[in-house]
Amino acid sequence: MKRAGALLAAAGLGLIAVFAVPGVSPGATGPNGETLTLEPACFDYPPWHGVTLTLTGFPPHSVVQGEIGLPGGGAAGYGPVQTDDNGSYSAYSSTDSPGTFTGSVEWSGGSLFESRYIDCARVRGSPEMKPPIVRFGEQEIGYFSAPKNVTVTNRGPGPLIIRRVRLAGRHPEEFLIAADACSGQKVASGNKCFLRVRFGPQADGSRGARLEMATSVRSDPYPIALHGTGFTRPHPEGNHPISARVEPTSVAGATRQCFAFSAREGSAPLTRALVRFAGEQTRTDAEGKSTICKVFAYPGTRTARVSKRGYRSALLRIHVSAATGTSAVAVDPGGESLRLRADCSQYPPSHIVRIYLAGFAPHTQVTGGVDLPGGGGAGPVTVETDGNGRYFTYFGSSVPGRFAVRIHWSGGRLAAALNVDCSQPG
Helix, strand or coil: CEEEECCCCCCCCCECCCCCCCCCCCCEECCCCCEEEEEEECCCCCCCEEEEEEEECCCCCCEEEEEEECCCCCEEEEEEEECCCCCCEEEEEEECCCEEEEEEEEECCEEEEEEEEECCCCCCCCEEEECCEEEEEEEECCCCCCCEEEEEEECCCCCEEEEEEEEECCCHHHEEEEEECCCCEEECCCCEEEEEEEECCCCCEEEEEEEEEEECCCCCCEEEEEEEEEECCCCCCCCEECEEEEEEECCCCCCCEEEEEEEEECCEECCCCEEEECCEEEECCCCCEEEEEECCCCCEEEEEEEECCCEECEEEEEEECCCCCCEEEEECCCCCEEEEEEECCCCCCCEEEEEEEECCCCCCEEEEEEECHHHCEEEEEEEECCCCCCEEEEEEECCCEEEEEEEEECCEEEEEEEEECCCCCC
């Protein structure tokens, strides 16, 4: 069983070649520096053993065509297509058996050929964390610092599965993971994910903890050290403490996560208290209540503060889940489906949409195109579903915005659109 997919990097300034890591295979080089390389693409293993063919060093908008040969016979052709503004192009294909993949390209100036044996069952990733130590410096007790980023890069050559990330060590309760784009992710070779961590000391002096990242590479978790110093500062706040609570709630018509806040002084509702959460702020009503709704692109722990002049403010920790609205689905009456899913594993700089077709008859010819953020586009291109009636590809843009996908086949047509903005983690 085989399947084929193509990532077109030809149309518009916003479209970029993603998951391309030149030099991972010996490569074939043309007379003017044109290069063809093959990279293991194991992000869908199991069951798929995949390869990414990457062209670099071509003149911008060169017309190229070629194919990816699959183990055991068969091939996935591409083109004629144009290279992008940087003279690059990428295509992807996969099969359910390991073996030798071949790649070829022809253009007006010549041709290139390359081969590589790929077995995703034997290839594992290698994580690199930056920075290895996160230093927060001094932080006032009772307040959380601004978030600091930790970037996890898979140096390959295979995929890296990150099972979970957690806090451990001396003072884990004084740190929080504000955004987690790594846990539960399969990170392809050369790709990245990120974490955002904050520090909120509960005592004076040196405070420390560590992030522990459990992966598919080894049994022991990878540690990332966290360090900060707490200090006390006199406050002009009043002596009356605010008793604050928060709980998830639902709001009619809202597609975002909503949280209901309540503030009291003793047994009495506290009115006009200021509630600040995730960049939003509101004031409590006559019953001491307010609601804030927000979309969160990544799961994590956020903080909210409830304050009022003359009162001692209250700090709340709130666990949020991954965003609703990061996918879009269209389904034909015959059962064929088109699904779009946002992928921020390459941000910065890439905003990516992953495209899945399912429920088609085996080896159905499907024609489609993509409208990209900023006005660019790709297609139309015709592809063939695999033996299970499925197909996968992905597109990237250097700017956020709306990806719109249209497909048609002999039995019908589907369209779906999704706004992708990886710069807004919530």
